[in-house]
Amino acid sequence: MKLFLLLSFSALMLLEAYKFTDETDKKSLLEFKSQVSEGRRSVLSSWNNSSPLCNWTGVKCGRKHKRVTGLDIGGLQLGGVISPSIGNLSFLISLNLENNSFGGTIPQEVGNLFRLQRLFMGFNYLEGAIPAGLYNCSRLLTIDLFSNFIGQNVGSEVGSLTELVVLDLGLNKLNGKLPTSLGNLTSLRELGLGDNNIEGGIPDDMARLAQMVNLDLSVNSFSSVFSPVVYNWSSLEYLNIFRNGFSGNLRPTFGNLLPNLRGLYIGNNSLTGAIPTTLPNISTLQDLRMEVNGLVGSIPPGFGKLRNLQSISLHSNFLGSNFSGDLDFLDALTNCTQLQSISVANNTLGGDLPTSISNLSINLMELTLQMNFISGSISRDIGNLISLQSLWLGENMLTKTLPTSLGTLSGLVELSVYSNKMSGEIPFSIGNITRLEKLYLSNNSFEGIIPTSLGNCNYLLQLYVENNKLSGTLPLEILKIVRLVVLSISDNYLTGFLPKDIGRLENLVMLYVEHNKLSGKLPETLGKCLSMEELQLQGNFFEGTIPDISGLVGVKEVDFSNNYLSGSIPIYFANFNSLENLNLSINNFEGKVPTEGKFKNATIVSVFGNKNLCGGVLELKLSPCLSQELEKRAKHSSLSKKVVIGVCIGGSIFVILFIASVSLCWLKKRKKNKTNAATQPTFGTFHEQISYGDLRSATDGFSSSSLIGSGSFGAVFKALLPAQNKVVAVKVLNMQQRGAMKSFMAECESLKDVRHRNLVKLLTACSSIDYQGNQFRALIYEFMPNGSLDMWLHSEEVEEIHRPSRTLTLLERLRIAIDVASVLDYLHVHCHEAIAHCDLKPSNVLLDNDLTAHVSDFGLARILLKFDQEYFLNQLSSAGVRGTIGYAAPEYGLGGQISTHGDVYSFGILVLEMFSGKRPTNEVFGENFTLCSYVKSALPERVLEVADEFILHSGLRIGFPAAKCLTLVFEVGLRCCEESPMNRLAMSEAVKELISIRESFFRSRRRARR
Template sequence: MRVFLLLSLNALMLLEAYGFTDESDRQALFEFKSQVSQGKRAVLSSWDNIVHVCNWTGVTCGRKHKRVTRLELGGLQLGGMISPSIGNLSFLIWLNLSGNSFVGTIPHEVGNLFRLEHLDMNFNYIKGDIPASLANCSRLLELQFNSNHLGGGVPLELGSLTKLVTLDLYGNNLKGKLPDFLGNLTSLKEVGFGGNNIEGRIPDNIVRLTRMVYLDLSRNNFLGVFPPPIYNLSSLYVLNIFGNSFSGSLRADFGNLLPNLQRLFIGRNHFTGAIPTTLPNISNLQMLGMEYNNLTGGIPSSFGKLWKLKVLSLHSNFLGSGSFGDLEFLGGLTNCTKLEILEVGRNRLGGRLPTSIGNLSTELNLLSLDTNLITGSIPHEIGCLISLQSLWLEKNLLTGPLPTSLGKLLGLMKLSLYSNRLSRDIPSFIGNFTMLETLDLSNNSFEGFVPTSLGNCSHLLELWIGDNKLNGTIPLEIMQISPLLTLSIPRNFFTGSLPEDVGRLENLVTLSVENNKLSGQLPQTLGTCLSMGELYLQGNLFDGAIPDIRGLVGIKEIDFSNNNLFGVIPGYLANFSKLQYLNLSINNFEGRVPTEGNFQNASLVSVFGNKDLCGGIRELQLKPCSRQEPPMGRKYSSLSRKAVIWVSVSIALLLLLFIALVSLRWLRKRKRNLQTNNPTLSTLGVFHEKISYGDLQNATDGFSSSNLIGSGSFGTVFKALLPVENKVVAVKVLNMERRGAMKSFMAECESLKDIRHRNLVKLLTACSSIDFQGNEFRALIYDFMPNGSLDMWLHPEEIEEIHRPSRTLTLLERLNIAVDVASVLDYLHVHCHEPIAHCDLKPSNVLLDDDLTAHVSDFGLARLLLKFDRESFLNQLSSAGVRGTIGYAAPEYGMGGQPSIHGDVYSFGVFLLEMFTGKRPTNELFGGNFTLHSYIKSALPERVLDVADESILHIGLRVGFPIVECLKLVFEVGLRCSEESPTNRLAMSEVAKELISIRERFFKARRTTRR
């Protein structure tokens, strides 16, 4: 019996040794496969046809016992669930399921694989918690769940995996804090916790991980100063803490503590202070990213010692002083012969670009110097950077023409030079950039024709050349660039028609040609641009009917305003489901306005300034349609239109003759002929329906003092409730006994009738009537601004306590208001059909809405600069007895000078200085030659805080905020605007650009870039 048992045992051992006892592994793999979905390749088909599991795809067995030891299924496009049967492969050492599409959770049965050393499930869609049972896999060397959807915290049980070398949990949804047990896993070399929602501080015991070479804690919620324990990890090759909330300054000996670093990423934190001068001691450094911090000081020229450097990213900080010498580091970087990416944009770097820029690495493919204070011309030597693919120089102060050597950069894919002062022609060598995808030359002073060679840029996706002085026709060659997504050429002097070939741009999403001198009928081919999302044609001379664009079902914004378009409004516009903005105002459209679909929303549709429109919803305030109104969609021939006009004119003449005979006696008795003395009838033709004196008296409770909200040079302002619309408005009642009041009324109507800007107080309508005593009555009705004037916020001590604001304005709020006002003046001076000078800018004429957005008001002295001569304006001034407001009016006005946009710039400069000092220009401190301007100028740069408004120095600012630098830049803008000589003042477009730049640098309130 004993002999039999012994022989049986030997037989079982032999069977196992020769591979005949794999049934449990086979069954486990079959169950695993049953829950797996395969792609078209059916990579696991061998599992059905081959007898022995050791020959199946992805399966490796041990040499002796023939049990499954390795399951390598990475990147095979598998999906489905991971079966719990995987835990029955008890001899498994290596499990790789990475790079697939597995869903569901990690089965806790994986913890049964006590021989497992390598577990890799990277790049799947696995969710749920990390199973605590993995702690049973005590031999684990690698645990990798990178890029899944795992949640919860890191199980404390994993602290027993003392042999772990790699722990990669990057890119999940893990929460909680970094586990304290991390410091106990002293074998760790690579740790990846980036891209989760982990918070708190880094445990001090991480200093024990002396073998650590790779540490990624990026894109989490860590906070505190730069973690001191990390300074002790001297073996680190890669350190990535990008995108957290670390603060404080970096140690001066940083480069001596971490000498082995090859990649250092500390961007998107809150680090302050200077760049450690010891960083260049890290001789093996290849990639350095310190972007989006609050670093100050200069960029060390010693970076040139990093001869292995490939990437240097320092953008979006406060580096530089805005003066000569800031760019000297470029000379040092010429030793970095492997440099591929250099990003130092969005700082405060000043001075001229050195010629040494041409000696940078010939491998450089991205150069970003945007949003700085760089002056001068682009050096010829830039043409030596032959590998350059992206060049970002936008938002600087560059001047002159584009150097011809730029045409040598044949590999350019992105070229952005917008918002500089570049001039002359757009050179024809632009056509050499056949790989170009983005070209942005907008907001410069380029002139002349657009080169036809631009058509060679057959890969172009975005073309921005607006806000220049370009003329001529739109080149047909542009219409051959079929991949084009954005064509933006607004605010130039283009003439001719919009080419029919625009229909060839089938991928076009944005077409912006507004505010040019284009004319003719709009091409019918517009309707074939089926990808169109934004169509801006306003401010041209287009005529004819709207072409059939019913196919543009994805369009979001349409602006046809300020043209000569006529015909009926197409009914299909009501059905565009994605439409968010439709402006048809100030044209010659006629007939009935639809009342369905999009036309039910008055905030979406604008149709004012079309005198022959009727109907529509009540909020549009159009006249009712008569029964004879033509049905929607009817089109008149030119002959029938002329017949209708002649008949109408004849009837009108007969009616006028009859009325004249009947009314002659009545007209003679009337004291004033309102038609003669009231030219506002034509001026106000584009506004809403007029309102009567009685309506306003009722809306203001008889112009009660309880509704009084302000007074000015020519009248009084009341708060009123219009019962028809249940709308609160502001009513400015003119004092007609005051000399100049009527001209002030007319100036305001004339200025505001055709202009639209979000930072202008909206003139809703006007009242031109007689009161109940037979006296002339004039009133203007505006949107009501609930936060009153800026003046009461800046000088609350001067008003009654009951009306005082509950708090003071923060630095950012004042900067926002300054930007709002600057943008309005830029619009009035440059972007209106006819330039307008406000002539009386001051804080009391800037009103604030619910969210403290600024709105410029009171155009009583405004002048249309193309519609007056010197004599008429001087007469207007003398009759009104006003030349602006003392302290804010430009010096030349006091000497009889005519109004100009330069005078507005002066007023804005004083306005800006007042906002940030809290002192009026008429303050008793000032007198003689000592003005608010000279007061600020004498304090810069050392005594900025001495002249700043104390109420903003400590409100709403984070710790360490560089307020001195911020205020210094703001004051400098104010001083440059309020120069005594008009020729020395900035243009408002430059002012707006500089203020926006200041806001972006110090408050990170950046607009979405075009990159």
């Protein structure tokens, strides 16, 4: 009887459970569906009253009671919000909603699911806080809320989930500190909190997590010394604290404390010291990432013992000593047969590249050694690395040729050897690398032709071969690679035409062909490259008119300067909204310069050196277009010719009479008042006239309170011109000083026709008589609010009221050096006639609001084509040595002729002073010691000893090797100030090398942010 009652009761319970499911679980799921957006797929169409509940998509029921125990609808592209009705599924064990587009908050009712063991809601758009009720689910083994927008803290209630195995809350907006209650999760094996804003350190109470397997704390704000708690998790297999603020040294016994590690990800922190030699004792290690820290010392050869090692990333540290032996670890890594990736770029590794790299694992896919001091040559057996996809060897000191065996690496996608000292021809076999996408061969000494076999590389996106010694023509085969985005062949010796096939490159964004020997007309098809953003064709022999490129509306940079192009300037440039620079200088363009759109801004448009151009905005300083209009009419009518002649003759007579009348009045006024309005002997009609009285008033009688500087031939005052409401700098020459008048005329003559963004702009001049009847000469310049470079480099010598509030950073000094080098290159090469500055020094380099450099003081400048040896000797005898002691080239002191080589020497001294902080006349230099020899003796091992100490404490990033940057910059300076003028670096080469160093800086900073 009892058995019958028991069976009856069980049957009733099962019936009740089934009835409860049908009425409750189904209702709950339909309410859930009502707040879900399915899109077009209708993946929940089976969720209806006519279909059995346990057959619904994603629904799993229990075997006995038919209650819903699992709901798996992850990755079905669902949206909407999560209904609170989900909390009525009281038998639910597993809930998977991940990889959808659910928004809103996690309902508190989830806390009613007391049987829940696995919760997956990652990769949605959930927000708000983690519901406190969730911690009532005491049976939870897995919580995955990765990649949502959940905020607030990690609640201390999490400690109540003592059976939790997986907790992944990564990529949310959690903040605050980790609660100590996390230590209660003694069953936890995986903890993921990456990509949040959690701060502080790892609580000591977490040491109880002895069974921890995977710890992911990456991309947070953890700080302080690397927590000793981590060392208590001896079973830990994956440790990820990537991109935090951890500092200090790793324990020397690190490898003995975590013997089961498979993955160690501690990059992008502030760790210092050496890599523990015990680290290779972790025999299970597969992935090692310690990049972007401050690690020093050598890379342990012991890594060769790690047979399971698959990747090692140590880039952007300070590893190595720039000596042989730094690369011994590569020999050891040949034992790691599973190795797939090696990245040790951006360190200070030296020595010859070992031939053993060809014996590395045949599974190796990435080898990155760039931005070091590696010398030697690439092994001819490099082709043994048959799986190689990326080979980065740029910015080293490699020599000799590219091995032909590279052609056997058919899977190679990226090949970079830029900025080395390699030579020889580019091997034809390189065309066998048919999957090649990026090829960087620039800044070497490669010669011969560009291989036509590159046309086989149909996947090529970027081709950089600039700044070599390549000759021949641009291969037509390359112009058939329709995927090409960047084509850079500039600064070579290429000849021939720019082929019409260039129009095939519809995806081309950047075309650099400047400074070659290309000629002929520009192809009309150039206008078909609709993706173009940068078009650099300057410094060739192109002729004819500019083709119709009106379709390139997204172009930002267009440079056609230094060619033989002619015709009118196309008006459509005015409507290029993205245009940032249009350089048409030094050509044969003619006609009117437009004044609409982009042509309104003279800082964007450059047209100097085109004798037949007229009009344009006033800042371009071109003549009006009246004469051109008269000439045009004269072509259509002989009568018009006569009219023109009549007008010209009549006008000439009128002008002569007018000038005579004005001159007579002027002379009378001068005799009566002993004063005189300013005249402008060299500046034309576009410069304002300024009188002595105006300048005297604007400078408060040339008072000391307005004085901002002084030099050999006069003083400089700050002045506010009321009529123009403009602050200017007025250089008043001391006419009692011998050579002052010549200095005045030299400055006027040098600057009247030049235009460059890094020249101090000469606004006008004043040639007059002061109130005592003495000659008065003044030059009015654009005012530079940040003073001279000299006061920034030697602020301790400046009065406190004028002292800069801070020092110049490494990057700022590099930019200033590039600015100065650029303007010297312009003066020496790109002006109508070469100009030698003759007095370059820090006090003649002025800085604007943005710390952009502007070269000033052309009082000793000379237009080189206008004087011969006799003239030079006369100048030398009257003015003494050209320039300033310490900066003047040694040949000037021996009576040598003025040349651009003298400016190069001065620039070299300027660079050494900028980065060492020492003047060339510093008292530490004795008779047998100069600034040059002082710097040279320290390179490269002791470069930081001679560097300006302020550089090392002003804005340097951990990931950027300061020693390498300073070494390269000092080498440029030393090559500029060679004793023999003919051995000095040309300014164009100096500009390129400094820009290359700056680009390395930016690349390092970008990597440091990753």
